[in-house]
Amino acid sequence: MTNPRTAVFKEKDPWKLALEVAGLGVWDWDLRTKTTIFSETWCRMLGYKRSEFPDNADLFLLLVHPDDRERAIESGDRHLAGHCDSIETELRLKHKNGSWVWVLDRGAVIERDADGTPLRVMGVQTDITRQKQAEQDANLMNERFKLALAASETGIWHFDVGAEQSYWDGKTCEIFGLDPRASEIESETWHNFLHPEDRSEAEQRHLAAIGDDQVMKLPYRIIRKDGEIRHVETLAKSVSTQGAAGYLVGTIRDVTDEIEAARALYAEKERYEITLGAIRDAVISTTVEGVVNFVNPSALKMLSTERSKLVGQNIFSLFRNDETIKSVETENSCDFKNGVTLEIRSELYRCTSSPILTATGDSCGNVYTFQNVSEETRRQRQLAYAAHHDALTGLYNRVAFDNALDEALETAEDTPFAIFYLDLDHFKALNDFAGHAAGDEALQAIAKAANTCLPKGSIFARLGGDEFAVLVRNSDVAAVRKIAGDVIAAVQTVDPGYAVGGPRLGCSIGITVVDDSSMSASDALAEADDACYAAKSSGRNRFSLFTEHKSHVTSRLTAAREVADLTAALDECRVILYAQEIHSLERSDGHCNRVEILARLMGRDGRIVGPDAFIPAAERFGMATVLDRWIIRKAFADYGDLLAGMDLKLGFNLSAQTLCDPSLWTFVESTANKHRTPLSQIAFEITETAAVSCFDTANAFVGKARQNGCMVSLDDFGSGLSSFDYLRRFPINCIKIDGAFVERITDSEVDRAIIAAVVKLARSLHFDVVAEKIETAEIVRQLRDLGVTHGQGYHLHRPEPLADLVKRRLHSMKRVDIKAMTG
CATH class of the missing domain: 3.30.450.20 (PAS domain)
Incomplete structure (x- = not known):
């Protein structure tokens, strides 16, 4: 019951x-x-x-x-x-x-x-x-987080992008000299605290961090209300939220004491090194028994040791027992009087000794001087190495590969071999999105990864850019297929560490097996190149063996597919206009009234694809003019009537096909009139390669453009042998110095001298000068010292959608107008 x-x-x-x-x-x-x-x-x-x-x-x-x-x-x-x-x-x-x-x-x-x-x-x-256990765990984690923040003297903050409102916790407010309690802060409050010299970079970096997946780390200075200058360091990351503009969240801490301590330590170190390092040669002094009692910095560097580990040791015992010191067979200082040659850590030194005498002439010790005599030998070795190796990757260069190929061809009938032609996939996208420094790092990593897959005795060379070649003493088809597959897999494992908005880095490989000694080196390499193109045409990230017919058929299929893809993108308006600012280097605020128009393609899946995916197809298959005109028409239609009000000049790159079109100026002029675009706000950039294709037609266009107020720049100046000749033959008014000279200006006296000469020439001709590929603040400083007036590169501005740039510029103009009205 x-x-x-x-x-x-x-x-x-x-x-x-x-x-x-x-x-x-x-x-x-x-x-x-x-x-x-x-x-x-x-x-x-x-x-x-x-x-x-x-x-x-x-x-x-x-x-x-x-x-x-x-x-x-x-x-x-x-x-x-x-x-x-x-x-x-x-x-x-x-x-x-x-x-x-x-x-x-x-x-x-x-x-x-x-x-x-x-x-x-x-x-x-x-x-x-x-649920209760989860709440308890969350509370515990929160308390630990608060304790960690308190211990590290770190403040936390977040910025509501849509509302333009910031939230600072108590520590953040305290760092800025405000009442130390959590508060909602107006966006303008933070801007007012920024040090004038750091304001532009701090604002730009914070704006750039919005929407970026990477954590941004930025040191900058603030000025508190009482006038005190403090150094702070912030970490920030963008957080997306559905249905809202998102947030920028971050931490901040006062690093003023760290900065001042580092400066004091550096000053002390400098005084010490200047005083004791005045003598270039290594100097060691000892007692009569050979016990070391003094050593200068050069000697410490020579022996790769510390002062505490050297002082007190017997110098003869040291030389006898140190495996890195060779050619020493002595027990006393007498052998050093006339000088002996020592090899110390692969460096050659001439060592001599002199006695330290008392007033009565008695010896109280010895001074040993070590003069490095290996520099000249090293320079000769370096020059020999550089003549046959790529400076960036350490691989063989084109000269060394051609020599090896010529030697291999001489015995090809008896010893057949294979040539691998490697072309990286989507590498240009990495360069465009992340900069050339990131591209260089990726090339080094790829070279290292691919090299591990090659058999011993292979000749691995970088031909230039993102193209490589390998000569393998093996003609077995199965073996070369395996090698190619291993190399592709190795390249795919390389992570450049940057999200470029497109496919990952990959590698297409063309292979040809050579067994004919009568074949020329250029023909052998061309076969591998054709096979590589066939691999790219088949979808990239794969390899292809050369056959005469296969290469021809694949080229046709590729042409049809790539032309169709690009045509569809233009018809569907999936080509997006991007812009990169050209900054004035003469003004401290980085004033900009010029941009270079770039293009990106939006895939049907929404991904942004770099220009390497469609520009080569356009140029190779005759669509460059269609693409260039589409870009000009789109920019004029969307922004032409706004340019004068914004004081903004748009610069367009013109391909060789476009410059060869006799009706180009008629198109530009009629399109400008239709969309009320002032031609004085338009610039065109041409290269030597484009201009030489049809000089008369290009010259006529440049003349009409200049007569109507357009700026015309000679792009990549100095990259070809005819650069100075084109200054005489074309009525241009701007020179853009090739980035190859700019990016290594801090290390190369030759590049600095070339840029100085170009600046002097430009001034005499009343031309503007723009330096490309500016990657660091030090490059900016040196360019200013050389008199360069304008600059362009990732350090100054990363390419962004033109629509975003115009919107920001118009918003800035409105804010200025409002301030003027209320002032």
């Missing part, structure tokens, strides 16, 4: 199924009979079977945790008294195994008498033990 006071709820099948699925425990309290009925799932939730409950009307209260019992009773009483609509409380019930189960108890009166007196109450209990 069922216990009259405490029973187990017997569910009908539908209820039972529902409760089983939901995991809910149901209770039914009859106030008339003082009987509480519990469901089977409620019993199971506490680890019991139906028959295991004792006969006790207060069973529920007996199971409730003592600390929760009063709250549970109060929740029920308040509901029965009509003070709340339902019972809802969190409490703990004792499990059969002795543990405590957290439950969420919800219930309500379901039956009343005619007077409204409650007769029956029913409810459910949900197991929330895991």
Whole structure:
């Protein structure tokens, strides 16, 4: 029989199924009979079977945790008294195994008498033990986080991009000299604290961090309201939120003491090194017994040791036992009087000794002088190495590869060999998005990874740019296929560490097997090149063996596919205009009123694809003019009537095909008139390669453009042999110095001299000068010293959508107008 006071709820099948699925425990309290009925799932939730409950009307209260019992009773009483609509409380019930189960108890009166007196109450209990544990863990983690922030003196902040509102915690406010309590801060407040010399970079870096997946680290200075200058360092990362513009979250800490300590330490170090390092040669002095009692910095560097480890040692014992010092067979200082040659850590030194004499002429020690005589030998070795190796990757260069290929061809009939032609896939996209420094790092990593896959004795060379070649003394087709596959796999493992918005780096390889000694080196390499193009045409990231017919057919298929893809992108307006600012180097604020228009292609999946995916196809298959005109028409239509008001000049690159079009100027002029675009706000950039294709037509276009107020720049100046000749033959008014001279200006006296000469020439001709590929602040400083007036590169501005740039510029103009009106 069922216990009259405490029973187990017997569910009908539908209820039972529902409760089983939901995991809910149901209770039914009859106030008339003082009987509480519990469901089977409620019993199971506490680890019991139906028959295991004792006969006790207060069973529920007996199971409730003592600390929760009063709250549970109060929740029920308040509901029965009509003070709340339902019972809802969190409490703990004792499990059969002795543990405590957290439950969420919800219930309500379901039956009343005619007077409204409650007769029956029913409810459910949900197991929330895991939720409670998660809350406890989260609270613990939060406390640890607060403790870590407090210990590190780090503040936290976030910026609501849409609302342009910042939230600073108390520590952040304290760092800026404000009341140390969490506050909402207007965006303008932060800008007002920035040091004038750091304001532009700090604002630009924070803007660039919005939408970027990478963590931005930036040191800068602030000026507190009391005039005190503090150094701070911030870490920031963009956080996306659905339906909103997102947030920029970050930390900040005051590093002023660290900066000042570093400066003091540096000054002390400089004084020490200048005083003791005045002597270029290594100098060691000893006692008469040969115990070292003084050593200058040059000697420490020579021996790659520390002063404490050297002073007190016997110099002869040191030379005898140190494996890095050779050609020493002596027990005393007498052998050094006339000088001996030592090889110390692969460097050659001429060592001589002189006695230290007292006033009476007695010896009290010796001074040993070590003069490095290996520099000239090293230079000769370096020159020999550089003549046959690539400076960036350390691989063989084109000259060395051609020599090896010529030698291999002489014995090709007896010893056939294979040529691998490697062309990296999507490398230009990395350069465009992340800069040339990132591209150089990727090339080094790729060369290292691929080299591990090649058999011993292979000739691995970088031909230039992102193209490589390998000569392997193996003609077995299966073997060369395996090598190619291994190289492709190795390249794919290289992670450049930058999200470029497109496919990962890959590698296409063309292979040809040579067994004919009569074949020329150029023909052999051309076969491998054709096979490489066939691999790219087949989808990239694969290899292809050369056959005469296969290469021809693949080229046709590739042409049809790439032309169709580009045409579709133009028709569907999936070619996106980007812009890179050209900054004035004469002004400290980096003023910019010129941009270079670039192009990106948006795939149907929304990914942004770099120009290497469609520019070569356009140039190779005759669509460059169509693409150039589309870009000009799009820019004029969207922004032409805004250019004068924004004081912004748009610069367009013109391909060789476009410059060879006699109707080009007519198109430019009519399009400008249609969209009310002032030609004085337009610039065109041409290269020697493009101009030489059809000189007369190009010269006519340049003349008309200049007559109508357009700027015309000679791009990549200095990269060809005819650069100076084109200054005489074309009526240009701007020179853009090739980035190859700019990017190594800090290390190359030759490059600095070339740039200085170009600047002097440009001034005499009243030309503007723009330096390309500016990657560091030091390059900017040296360019200013040389008189370069304008610059362009990733250090100054990373390419961004033209629409975003125009929007920001218009917004800035509005803010200026508002300030002028309210001022």
